[in-house]
Amino acid sequence: SVYDIVEGTKVARINVSEGDSVQKGDVLATFDTSGMIPAISERQQAYNDAIGMYNSAQKSTLDSKSKISQLDKEIAELQAQADKLRAKETNSPPPTAGNNAGTPPSSGTQSGSSVNLLKMLMDALAALNNPNGGNQTGITMPTTASNGIGNLIDQSGSQAELISIEAQMAMLKAQKSVLEASGGVSSLSSVYKMVAGATKKSLDEIKSQKAEMDRGWIAKADGIVSKINIREGEVYTQSSSYGGQVNISGLLDGLTGDTDIASLVSQVMSSGQGYSSAGMIVESFSDYSAKFTLGKYDSQRIKYNMPATVSFLSYEYSGVVSFISAKAQSGSGSLSALSGSSSSNTLDAIVSIDDPDTNLILGFDAKVSILIGEVQNALLIPIESLQGDTEEKFVFIYNKAKNRAEKRLVEVGISSDRNYEIKSGIKEGEIVIKNPPRGLADGAKVRVGEMK
Numbered sequence: 001s002v003y004d005i006v007e008g009t010k011v012a013r014i015n016v017s018e019g020d021s022v023q024k025g026d027v028l029a030t031f032d033t034s035g036m037i038p039a040i041s042e043r044q045q046a047y048n049d050a051i052g053m054y055n056s057a058q059k060s061t062l063d064s065k066s067k068i069s070q071l072d073k074e075i076a077e078l079q080a081q082a083d084k085l086r087a088k089e090t091n092s093p094p095p096t097a098g099n100n101a102g103t104p105p106s107s108g109t110q111s112g113s114s115v116n117l118l119k120m121l122m123d124a125l126a127a128l129n130n131p132n133g134g135n136q137t138g139i140t141m142p143t144t145a146s147n148g149i150g151n152l153i154d155q156s157g158s159q160a161e162l163i164s165i166e167a168q169m170a171m172l173k174a175q176k177s178v179l180e181a182s183g184g185v186s187s188l189s190s191v192y193k194m195v196a197g198a199t200k201k202s203l204d205e206i207k208s209q210k211a212e213m214d215r216g217w218i219a220k221a222d223g224i225v226s227k228i229n230i231r232e233g234e235v236y237t238q239s240s241s242y243g244g245q246v247n248i249s250g251l252l253d254g255l256t257g258d259t260d261i262a263s264l265v266s267q268v269m270s271s272g273q274g275y276s277s278a279g280m281i282v283e284s285f286s287d288y289s290a291k292f293t294l295g296k297y298d299s300q301r302i303k304y305n306m307p308a309t310v311s312f313l314s315y316e317y318s319g320v321v322s323f324i325s326a327k328a329q330s331g332s333g334s335l336s337a338l339s340g341s342s343s344s345n346t347l348d349a350i351v352s353i354d355d356p357d358t359n360l361i362l363g364f365d366a367k368v369s370i371l372i373g374e375v376q377n378a379l380l381i382p383i384e385s386l387q388g389d390t391e392e393k394f395v396f397i398y399n400k401a402k403n404r405a406e407k408r409l410v411e412v413g414i415s416s417d418r419n420y421e422i423k424s425g426i427k428e429g430e431i432v433i434k435n436p437p438r439g440l441a442d443g444a445k446v447r448v449g450e451m452k
Contacts, residue, residue, distance in 0.1 A: 003028065003217045005279030006209045008035035010235045020225045021358055028217040028225070028280060035235060036210050043206055047199040054192035061189055071176045078169045085162045223284040224358070230279045288356035289322065292368045293346035296328070301372045308351040311367040315359050321370065322352040373414040379428055380419040384435045386412065396440060398431040398448065405433060407442035 005011075010032040016022060230236070290310045294302055306321045328345040351368055353360070385395050393412055396405045410425030426432065433446070440446075 001220050001223070001282045001284055002278045003280040003282070005230055005236045005277060006036065006213055007236055008039055009033050009213050010035060011230045011232050014228065014230065014232050016225045016228070018225055018228050022219045022223060022225060022282060024219055024221050026219040028219055028282070029230065030216040031213045033210050033213045035237075036206065036213070040203070040206055040210065043199065043203040047196065047203050050192065050196035050199045054189060054196050057189035057192050068176055071172050075169055075172050075176075078165050078172070082162055082165045082169070085165070089159065089162070217280060219282060221282075221284040221286045223282045223286075225280065226283045226362075227278070227281040229277070236279075283362060285356045288353045288360055288362075290319070290351045290353065290366050290368050292349055292351070294324070294349050295346060299324070299328075299347050302349065302370055306370055306372070309369040310351055310353055311369065312360055312364065317353045317356060317360070319351040319353045321349060323348075323350040325349065375414060375421055378413065378421045379423075379426070381422055381426075381432050382434050383415065383418055383420060385432045386410075386420055387436065395426065396433040396436045396442075397426060398433055398446065400431065403445055403447065405436070405440055405442065405444045405446045 012030045012032050014029045015026070016028050022028065302321060302324065304321055304324055308319045308321055310317045310319050325348040328347050330345055351370075381395060386393060387396075388394050392409065394407055394409045397408050399406045408425050411423040413421030413423045415421065433440075
C-alpha cells in the first residue's frame with residue numbers, strides 16, 4: 001500500500017522504521033494539517049465564485065425569457081390592431097372633392113414622413129446587427145415605441161395610426177432581437193454548472209485528504225514497511241503555493257459558445273490541484289504473489305483459480321492461480337512439459353499466496369507447483385526418456401537378450417517435472433533407456449554401463 005503525503009502537512013510523528021512488520025490498524029504516522037487550511041479556503045472561494053456565476057446566469061436567462069414573452073404579447077396585440085386598421089381602410093370609400101372632412105395631406109408630406117420613419121428604424125436595426133458597433137446589450141431602447149416618432153408623422157386618420165402601430169411593432173421586435181442576442185451568453189449556464197461541479201469536486205478532494213491526514217496513516221493490512229520518504233518535523237511543500245489561487249472569474253472571461261468546455265474544466269481542476277507523493281510504502285502480505293510463465297501447451301492445462309503450492313527455500317505456501325494473461329508475449333523461451341520443444345512466446349501468470357509471512361522475501365525466485373491431474377498406480381518413465389514430437393512419441397527399450405535398443409511407440413498421459421505417465425506401448429518391468437544419445441537407431445547395439 002502507498003501512503004501519500006499531501007502538500008501543506010507537517011509530519012508530527014513516525015511510529016515505524018523501514019523493515020518493520022506491521023499489523024492491520026497500526027498507526028504508522030501522524031500529522032499537523034493546519035498548513036492545508038489556506039488551500040481549502042482557496043478552493044472554497046473558487047466554488048463560491050462558480051456557484052454565484054451560475055446562479056447569475058440562470059437568473060439572467062429567466063429574466064430574458066420573461067421579457068421576451070411579454071414583448072411577444074405586446075407585438076401580437078399591436079399586430080391585431082394593425083390588421084383591423086388595414087381591413088377598415090380596405091372597406092372605406094375613397095374621399096370625394098366635396099368632402100368637408102378636411103384636406104388630406106399631400107402625397108409628398110406622407111411620403112416624407114414614411115421615409116423618415118423607415119430610415120430611423122433601419123438605422124436602429126443596423127446598429128443592433130453591427131458587430132463592431134460596441135456591446136449589443138448596451139443599446140437602450142425606448143420603453144414606449146411611439147416616443148419621438150409621433151413628431152415625424154404629420155398626417156391624421158387611420159393611415160397615420162397604422163404607421164404609428166407598425167413603428168411600435170418594429171421597435172418592440174428590435175428589443176426582442178437585443179434580448180435574444182444577449183441570451184447567447186445566458187444559454188451557457190450549463191457551462192457554469194460544469195465549472196461549479198469541477199470546483200466542488202476539487203474542494204471535496206482536499207477536504208477528504210485533510211480528514212485522512214488528521215486520522216494519521218493507518219495500516220490497511222498486515223505487511224512490512226519497505227520505504228519511508230518523510231521525516232519528523234518536516235513540512236511538506238513545493239516551490240509554488242498549493243496550486244495557486246483559483247481565479248474562476250478570470251478563467252471565465254470572454255466565455256462564448258465556441259469555448260472549449262473540456263479544456264476550461266481541465267484548467268479549473270489543474271489550477272486548484274494540490275501536490276502529493278508517496279511518503280511511505282507498506283508491502284502488504286495480502287498482496288504477495290509468485291509470477292511465472294506458461295508455454296503454449298501448458299497454457300491449455302493451467303486454469304484460473306487452480307490450487308497451487310509456492311516453495312521458497314525450505315518453506316511451502318498454499319495459493320491459487322489468480323491471473324493468466326490473455327495474450328502471449330515474446331520471451332527468451334520456455335520448455336514445454338509435454339513435448340520438450342521450446343517456444344519463444346509465453347503467457348504471464350500469477351499465483352496469489354494465501355498466508356505469507358516474514359520468511360518470504362520479495363524479489364527472489366520461488367518454485368510454483370500446480371496439480372493438473374492425478375492418476376493412481378500409473379506407469380511412469382523419466383522425462384528424459386521421451387522422444388518425438390506432437391505427432392509421434394517414442395522411447396528406446398533395452399533388449400537384454402540381444403543387447404540392442406528397440407524403438408517403441410508410446411501413448412503418454414499426464415506429466416510432472418520429472419515423469420511422464422505411459423498409457424500404452426511398454427510394460428512394467430521393461431528397461432527404458434533414460435537419456436538416449438542423438439541419432440540412436442532402432443536395433444542399434446548397445447551396452448549397459450555402470451550407474452554413476
